[in-house]
Amino acid sequence: MTFSADRSTMIEFRDVHKYYGDYHALRGISGEIKSGEFFSLLGPSGCGKTTLLRTIAGFEGISSGAVLIDGKDTAGIPPNKRPTNMVFQSYAIFPHLTVAENVGFGLRRDPRSAAEKSRAVDEALEMVGLKGYGGRAANALSGGQRQRVALARALILKPKVLLLDEPLSALDKKMRELMQVELIKLQRQVGITFILVTHDQEEALVMSDRIAVMFEGEIAQLADPETLYRRPNSRKVADFIGTMNFIPCEVLSQGMDTIEVDAKGLGRVTLSTDQAPPPNGKESPVVGLRPETLTLLYPGQSTQDRTVDGVVDEVIYFGDMTYYDVYIGGTDVEVRLSMRNVPGRPILDVGTQVQLAWNPSALVLFR
Ligand SMILES: Nc1ncnc2c1ncn2[C@@H]1O[C@H](COP(=O)(O)OP(=O)(O)OP(=O)(O)O)[C@@H](O)[C@H]1O
Ligand SMILES: [Mg+2]
Numbered sequence: 001m002t003f004s005a006d007r008s009t010m011i012e013f014r015d016v017h018k019y020y021g022d023y024h025a026l027r028g029i030s031g032e033i034k035s036g037e038f039f040s041l042l043g044p045s046g047c048g049k050t051t052l053l054r055t056i057a058g059f060e061g062i063s064s065g066a067v068l069i070d071g072k073d074t075a076g077i078p079p080n081k082r083p084t085n086m087v088f089q090s091y092a093i094f095p096h097l098t099v100a101e102n103v104g105f106g107l108r109r110d111p112r113s114a115a116e117k118s119r120a121v122d123e124a125l126e127m128v129g130l131k132g133y134g135g136r137a138a139n140a141l142s143g144g145q146r147q148r149v150a151l152a153r154a155l156i157l158k159p160k161v162l163l164l165d166e167p168l169s170a171l172d173k174k175m176r177e178l179m180q181v182e183l184i185k186l187q188r189q190v191g192i193t194f195i196l197v198t199h200d201q202e203e204a205l206v207m208s209d210r211i212a213v214m215f216e217g218e219i220a221q222l223a224d225p226e227t228l229y230r231r232p233n234s235r236k237v238a239d240f241i242g243t244m245n246f247i248p249c250e251v252l253s254q255g256m257d258t259i260e261v262d263a264k265g266l267g268r269v270t271l272s273t274d275q276a277p278p279p280n281g282k283e284s285p286v287v288g289l290r291p292e293t294l295t296l297l298y299p300g301q302s303t304q305d306r307t308v309d310g311v312v313d314e315v316i317y318f319g320d321m322t323y324y325d326v327y328i329g330g331t332d333v334e335v336r337l338s339m340r341n342v343p344g345r346p347i348l349d350v351g352t353q354v355q356l357a358w359n360p361s362a363l364v365l366f367r
Pocket of ligand 1: 045047049050052199
C-alpha cells in the first residue's frame with residue numbers, strides 16, 4: 001500500500017449524527033477521505049455503513065454535524081447537484097434497454113450531440129471491459145456484466161466520488177475476486193475517489209488504501225489495511241479482521257517504553273508500548289496473536305524465536321494451508337496456527353506433541 005497522506009481532502013465528516021426517530025444510527029462520525037483514495041466502510045450488518053454512504057450522496061439528511069465534499073458543506077445540496085454517483089447493491093439496471101442505453105441513461109439531458117454521447121458511452125464501456133457490448137439487451141447479461149454496466153453508467157457522469165454499496169455481494173466467490181482486482185485497476189485508471197461499503201473484511205483488506213471499521217454507528221478504527229491487521233486498536237476490531245488468538249494475561253508492570261506481561265501458556269513477555277492500544281478498562285487483559293505468527297517446528301528445526309510446547313487438538317486441512325489448534329504450555333489455552341503445506345512437510349495428527357516458535361513482537365495487548 002503506497003497511499004500518500006499529503007493528498008487533499010475529498011470528504012470530511014464532522015461529528016455526524018443521524019437519528020431515525022429514536023434510533024441513533026450514526027453516533028458522532030468524524031474523519032477524512034482523501035482525494036483519489038480507495039476507501040472502505042467495513043462493519044457488520046446494521047452498523048450504519050449504508051446510512052453513512054447515503055449522507056455523502058445526499059439521499060439521507062443528517063441530524064447534526066456536517067458532511068463536506070471538496071471543502072464545501074453539503075447541507076441543503078440535493079443529490080443531483082453533488083459531485084458524487086452511487087452504484088447500488090441491486091445494480092438497478094433497466095432490463096428493457098440495451099447496454100448502451102443503460103450506460104447513457106444519465107446523459108439524457110446532456111447538451112452534447114448524439115455522436116458525442118455515443119462516443120462517451122463507448123469509452124465508458126471500454127473502461128469496464130465491455131467494449132462492443134453496447135447493442136446487447138441488458139437482461140441478457142451475467143451478474144458480473146451487469147455490475148460492469150452499473151459501473152459504466154456511474155462513471156460516464158464523471159463524478160469526483162464514486163460510492164459503491166456492496167457492489168460485489170451478489171456475485172459468486174470467483175467472480176467477486178476477479179471484479180475486486182478489476183475495480184482496483186479501474187480506480188487507478190480513472191483516479192477518482194472510490195468509497196466502498198462492505199461487510200467482507202477480506203474484500204476491504206484487498207481493495208482499500210484505508211478502511212473505517214464501524215460498529216454500532218461509530219468508527220472504531222480508521223487506518224490502512226496493514227495497520228488494521230497488525231495493530232488493531234481494540235479486541236473487537238482484532239476479532240472482526242481476520243483470525244486472532246486471544247490469550248489471557250496479567251500485566252506485571254508498565255514502564256515508559258515497555259510493558260511486562262505474564263501470558264498464560266507463553267510466560268513472561270516484554271512488549272513495547274506501541275503493542276498496546278489505549279486500555280478500555282472493561283475487559284480482563286489478553287494478548288492477541290495471529291495464526292501465521294506461530295510456527296510449528298519440525299524435528300531438527302531450530303529457531304532464534306521463543307518456543308513453547310504444545311499438543312495438537314485439531315487439524316483443519318485447506319489444501320494450500322493447514323490450520324492446527326494446539327494447547328500450549330501444558331495449559332488449557334488453545335491457539336490456532338496456520339502452516340503452508342509444502343512438499344516434504346507432513347500433516348500432523350491430533351495428539352502430536354509439538355514445539356511452536358513465536359516472537360514477542362507479534363503480540364498485541366488488549367486491556
Ligand atoms: N429508513 C430507515 N428508518 C429507520 N431505521 C433505519 C432506516 N435505514 C436504516 N435504519 C437502521 O439504521 C441502522 C443502520 O442501517 P444501515 O443500512 O446503514 O446498515 P448497514 O451497515 O448498511 O447494514 P447492512 O450491512 O445490513 O447493509 C440499522 O439498524 C437499520 O435498521
Ligand atoms: Mg448496507
